[in-house]
Amino acid sequence: MGHHFPGGHDLFSDLTLALVPKTVYALTGPSGSGKSTLLGIMAGWITPTAGAVVRDGIQQVGRVFQNPHGTPGRTAVDHVALPVLAAGHHRDEAHDEAMRLLGDFGLTSIADNPFRSLSGGEAQRLMLARAIAGSPDLLLVDEPTAQLDPHAAATITASLGALSREGMIVVVATHDHRAREACDVVIDLAPVP
Numbered sequence: 229m230g231h232h233f234p235g236g237h238d239l240f241s242d243l244t245l246a247l248v249p250k251t252v253y254a255l256t257g258p259s260g261s262g263k264s265t266l267l268g269i270m271a272g273w274i275t276p277t278a279g280a281v282v283r284d285g286i287q288q289v290g291r292v293f294q295n296p297h298g299t300p301g302r303t304a305v306d307h308v309a310l311p312v313l314a315a316g317h318h319r320d321e322a323h324d325e326a327m328r329l330l331g332d333f334g335l336t337s338i339a340d341n342p343f344r345s346l347s348g349g350e351a352q353r354l355m356l357a358r359a360i361a362g363s364p365d366l367l368l369v370d371e372p373t374a375q376l377d378p379h380a381a382a383t384i385t386a387s388l389g390a391l392s393r394e395g396m397i398v399v400v401a402t403h404d405h406r407a408r409e410a411c412d413v414v415i416d417l418a419p420v421p
């Protein structure tokens with residue numbers, strides 16, 4: 229599989245990957261090497277210019293972007309409850325599940341606060357909790373530890389590991405060497421010198 233944007237050079241070519249459940253993949257490479265593009269290809273939003281992607285047993289893809297996006301006036305817990313409601317659960321169940329996920333990410337105390345009042349790191353963790361609330365088979369995460377202090381970053385990395393052990397495929401684009409070391413497999417897009 230390979231990809232280039234119109235008029236651009238090959239971001240990658242002859243890339244062959246088989247992603248399997250219960251594994252956390254780190255996607256590394258310098259800025260501009262194509263990490264976000266490859267996440268987009270894995271999500272099915274970008275069609276590679278060469279080769280193909282075969283998705284086997286993937287019903288739901290979760291994607292967490294570098295910059296958190298939420299609804300300013302809506303509470304943190306509502307952001308996480310929404311995908312649970314959308315999956316057909318009752319309102320009370322959705323709320324309980326959302327509170328459980330917020331707890332996993334150390335966000336219980338800000339559950340009822342509006343999105344606009346959250347710190348960058350809180351908002352980033354909220355985006356992870358929201359993505360997981362949709363029960364994805366494949367979770368694609370862009371720079372999850374970029375805005376976090378070392379303790380919070382270690383918590384996120386451990387959470388991603390726990391999710392993968394439950395059966396999820398997790399792919400994390402990261403520059404953080406500690407996050408990279410905690411992953412099972414490294415996919416490096418750095419050009420060979």
Ligand SMILES: Nc1ncnc2c1ncn2[C@@H]1O[C@H](COP(=O)(O)OP(=O)(O)OP(=O)(O)O)[C@@H](O)[C@H]1O
Pocket residue numbers: 233234236239257258259260261262263264265266
């Ligand atoms: N839609 C697009 N059209 C044209 N070029 C694009 C498009 N999206 C990305 N690019 C270019 O493709 C290259 C790879 O971008 P990408 O965002 O995938 O890199 P990255 O490794 O994620 O970078 P960073 O670490 O800075 O986030 C860049 O040179 C970028 O400018």
